[in-house]
Amino acid sequence: MKQSMVRFAQNFPKPRDLGEELLLIHDKVLAQKSPAFRTWSKQIKLRYAVDAGEGLKSVDMFPEHIAKIMALCENTSVKKLTVVVVGGGSVGDFGGFVASILKRGVRLVHLPSTWLAAIDSAHGGKTALNVGGAKNQIGTFYPASEIVLVKPLLFAQPPARTFEAFGELLKIALLHGGPLWAELSKEFEVNADTLWKYLSAAINAKYKIVNKDPEEKSGVRHALNLGHTLGHVLESYYELPHGIAINYGLEFALRWSVEKKIMAVGEFDKFQRQPVAAYLLSASADQLLDVKANALKEFRRLLLNDKKKTKSETLRFVFLKKPGQVSIQEVHVDDVLVEIIRQREEELNG
Ligand SMILES: NC(=O)c1ccc[n+]([C@@H]2O[C@H](COP(=O)([O-])OP(=O)(O)OC[C@H]3O[C@@H](n4cnc5c(N)ncnc54)[C@H](O)[C@@H]3O)[C@@H](O)[C@H]2O)c1
Ligand SMILES: [Zn+2]
Structure with a gap:
């Protein structure tokens, strides 16, 4: 698989540096959120504005979108065309899919x-559409030729989004260990400047994993699901933003790693003493305390729905030995539920 070029920019790039003929697919809100984007985008003739979100990724709407996009590109030589996608993860998944199938x-x-797209979803080449309400059921592996991280575009986001993205940054730092974790762990404050500072190291850490398993065949790439097993359940069940749900999922995975003696107690204590650990959310303190029996039934269904399911009732769970070392193990879905109850009780009993 080809490697994407990643570029950091203090300002929007010149359109002519992005390709010969451009089709801009962008999140509609950007014109209001970023005056700099509004001015810049007007230089590109072919523009397709979309409403971000899971609805955009719905396969039902796709025929309508692609017909409009084809009509827009009518007088363009496709050989010379570059699709430029400006938006968060949903626009990226949709626009990447369009680019991958447009004239093959x-x-x-x-x-x-968005920070989520900058740290995670724009890299690694996965594109996706949703089918019948189930997320990311179809898609392609289609890495971008180029990814440009434009500072004023990312800084146009409201501060609350910073914390949402922090879950993904923490995930990648824990997976990678080394200087990325050593430095991030000492941060007392997480804000847009913190994310910008670690963006390059976080992206490199993701590529280190993706390049070993570009099309998710050997299983190495599965490590990127750290925190995502329970995370996805909480995201659906409590309708939480993805990054917040992952933050909760990370604490769950760390505590389960300790319970299974995969992570030494001393290692977990060391983790908890780091300044940045104050930003980790405890699922058992905030989300799981009022879990009723019927919620667990729903959790079970959601866990088995998740695409990481292997055999009928088992799934692959990513445990952490220490920052930089994972252990991926098959667990039964009921083991996850038992652990949820155990962590909840541990929290209740102080
Ligand atoms: N392809 C991958 O590898 C991958 C990885 C992780 C997540 N994803 C996908 O990414 C999506 C989630 O990503 P997301 O949170 O970026 O989603 P998103 O595209 O829905 O954006 C979230 C919200 O932020 C708004 N927004 C975007 N840019 C903004 C800006 N600069 N200023 C202010 N508001 C802005 C959007 O309009 C939207 O309301 C999901 O669909 C998920 O499945 C894909
Ligand atoms: Zn994620």
Whole structure:
């Protein structure tokens, strides 16, 4: 798989540096949120504005979108076309998919506009659409030729989004260990400047994993699901933002790693003493305390729905030995539920 070029920019790039003929697919809100984007985007003739979110990724709406996009590109030589996608993860998944199938594939450039997209979803080449309400059921592996991280675009986000993205940054730092974890762990404050500071190291850490298993065949890439097993359940059940749910899922995974003696108690204590650990959310303190029996039944269904399911009732769970070392193990879905109850009781009993 080809490697994407990643570029950091203090300002929007010149359109002519992005490709010969451009089709801009962008999140509609950006024109209001970022005056700089509004001015810049007017230089590109072919523009397709979309409403971000899971609805955009719905396969039911896709025929309508692609017909409009084809009509827009009517007088363009497809060989020369570059699709430039500006938006968060949903716009990236949609726009990447469009680029991958338009005339069997045209050049793709991402300008991520959310921290989540900048740290995670714009990299690694996964595109996706949802089918019948189930997320990411179809898609392609189609890495962008180029990803440009435009500072003023990312800083146009409201501060609350910073904390949402922190869960993913923490995940990648824990997976990678080394200097990324050593430095991030000492941070007392998480804000846009913190994210910008660690963006390059976090992206490199993701590529280190993705490059070993670009199309998710060997299982190495599965490590990127650290915190995501319970995270996805909480995201659906409590309708939490993805990054917040992952933050909760990370604490669950760490505590389960200790319970299974995969992570030494001393290692977990060391983790908890780091300044940045104050930003970790405890699922058992905040989310799981009022879990009723019927919720557990729903959790079970959601866990088995998740695509990480292997055999009928088992799933692959990512445990952490220490920052930089994971252990991926098959667990039964009921083991996850038992652990949820155990962590909840541990919390209740102080
Ligand atoms: N392809 C992958 O590898 C991958 C990885 C993780 C997540 N995802 C996907 O990413 C999506 C979630 O990503 P997301 O949170 O970025 O989603 P999103 O695209 O829905 O954006 C979230 C919200 O932020 C707004 N927004 C975007 N840029 C903004 C800006 N600069 N200023 C202010 N508001 C802005 C959007 O309009 C939207 O309301 C999900 O669909 C998920 O499945 C994909
Ligand atoms: Zn994630």
